[in-house]
Amino acid sequence: MTTRTTPATPAATATPPSTLPAGARTAQDPWSRRRRRGPHLQRTRGDLPFEIWNYVGFTIFALVCGYPFYYLIINSVSANDVSALGDVRLWPVGFHLSNYTQVLGLGGLASATLVSVARTVIGTVTTVLASAFLGFMFTQERMWKRALWYRLVIFTMYFNAGLIPVYVTMKSLGLTNSFWVYILPAIVQPFNIILVKTYVESLPQSLQEAAELDGAGAIRIFFSIIFPNITPILATVAIFTAVAQWNSFQDTLLYVTDQKLYPLQYVLYTYINQASSLAAAAQNAQSNLGALASAATSQTPTSIRLTVAVIVVLPILFVYPIFQRFFVKGIMLGAVKG
Structure with missing residues (x-):
């Protein structure tokens, strides 16, 4: 008399992945393979220095690109006699806003x-x-x-x-x-x-x-x-x-x-x-009002040019952030194809 043996089904013999010990999971485990494909598990030893170099490099590049605008702003709000000598480098010296009030009043x-x-x-x-x-x-x-x-x-x-x-x-x-x-x-x-x-x-x-x-x-x-x-x-x-x-x-x-x-x-x-003549006219106007401007707030050709440059640049700078999220996609998909 022969004994019929029923083959074990995969569901009966396979152990659920959740019941396997952590050290017993092998390369045949599909859940382990899926986790190993995750981005956070694909990093190698060389990735960290590369990422650090990217952050440092792009930060320096951003500072180099942004410094000219920062230079204009800090010089336009600094003491005019100091900015005329080119001694304002990293932060304002003798902060004041009279340059903008006088230029905008022209x-x-x-x-x-x-x-x-x-x-x-x-x-x-x-x-x-x-x-x-x-x-x-x-x-x-x-x-x-x-x-x-x-x-x-x-x-x-x-x-x-x-x-x-x-x-x-x-x-x-x-x-x-x-x-x-x-x-x-x-x-x-x-x-x-x-x-x-x-x-x-x-x-x-x-x-x-x-x-x-x-x-x-x-x-x-x-x-x-x-x-x-x-x-x-x-x-x-x-x-x-x-x-x-x-x-x-x-x-x-x-x-x-x-x-x-x-x-x-x-x-x-x-x-x-006409920066020189405008500076002289502004100083004369202040003198006629009975309050002779100090050397720190007296208009100079340099202060006129710096203040005008800031007034010209700032408004259009606020336009780009509004459209920035569309800009890269648009310029790439709309690029001329060969």
């Missing part, structure tokens, strides 16, 4: 600030919208002569008519001594269009195809489907445009003679060029 700054803010906001919005729409349209195969129009736009990146023909064109269009000379010529930017076009091409084509099956046209697809999904690259374009608009004053030199249309950058540019 004539024309209020209207110039309004012009700069207006051209930055309006110019950024219009350029972003134009770049987004043109970048989207240049990806549509049904667009008439799409390749031709795209090449004509890119052609303007490398060739232009020259200064005199451009000035004649602006004058013929009535844009000289007009606020719109700051906005209209800068709306179409080929580089921004390339970034947006490349980003749109990286989106799934099924999004647009589904909208077309539902009867949506090009405008509806752009505003309802494409525009909400290209926020990172639009933030990148917005940063580029806002910085360019805020810092620009060359167009004022060429096309504007009306002082009411001077932007802040141009007014401060003239202040820097």
